[in-house]
Amino acid sequence: MRREKNAVILAHNYQLPEVQDIADFVGDSLGLSMQAAKTNADIIVFCGVHFMAETAKILSPDKTVLLPDKHAGCPMADMIEAADLKQLKAEHPSAVTMCYVNTSAAVKAQCDYCCTSGNALKMVRSILSGHKEIIFVPDKYLAHYVAGRTGRQFITWEGYCPTHARILPEDIMRAKSLHPRAKVIVHPECRPELTDLADIAASTEGMCHYAKQAEANEFIIGTETGIIHRMKKENPDKYFYPAAATATCPNMKKITLEKILWSLTDMEEEIKVAEEIRKKAKIAIDRMLQTA
Secondary structure, three states: OOOOOOEEEEEEOOOOHHHHHHOOEEEOHHHHHHHHHHOOOOEEEEEOOHHHHHHHHHHOOOOEEEOOOOOOOOHHHHOOOHHHHHHHHHHOOOOEEEEEOOOOHHHHOOOOEEEOOOOHHHHHHOOOOOOOOEEEEOEHHHHHHHHHHHOOOOEEOOEOOHHHHOOOHHHHHHHHHHOOOOEEEEOOOOOHHHHHHOOEEOOHHHHHHHHHHOOOOEEEEEOOOOHHHHHHHHOOOOEEEEOOOOOOOOOOOOOOHHHHHHHHHHOOOEOOOOHHHHHHHHHHHHHHHHOO
């Protein structure tokens, strides 16, 4: 059916193992955004959460974008609305605004720049280096991570990822006691206490790259547990341990093989973005892609 309908299936690193296995591309938000922008397919089946499918639609307005489960949302993205950001901008009229890709299209439309966990540091150090005030929403932990490595102070929002916030320092210490030779890799959406304990903090794609290149053969993974499936496939001779088995995102796990089949069969749920919002949001997203 995928071939017959000229569809491409994109899956985030946190998806179920069987979903990752049938996808044309598996990656993080930035990598999948880039694939969505350059694909020649007529239909994009996005196995992720709502804001990711929206991003694909913003970049490919003439393509049909399907999200196999309409209830697959992102709690962090839901923590800020366009009206909230508009008020924050009014309070800081001279500030430039950057949003994490984990936001709705309406929020992105209010922003000057969009970033991912993979390029936020690079964007702040280069493109935004000349700006005195920077609004950085919605993830307070990613903002703290970037601030600590760039020396910049941000106007932030009280947003966070519940799944990453579930991982605690004692989880890392417990895993280290069990696997003392393992390298600790965490996502910058984690609490600052965790990034301080880690050997490296990186986006999911950065984590996969580090695991491939590192001489170590044991790793403690401080992010959503779904990524370990890909890591094991790409590194069969290495060992990966979740920092916390409870770090699973229920929204990422809503999409199943059956739902992908039904989505292609019935052409649902189709993602649509109002053209006025799409054009504004695309400006911020294009700037993100230029700093990949």
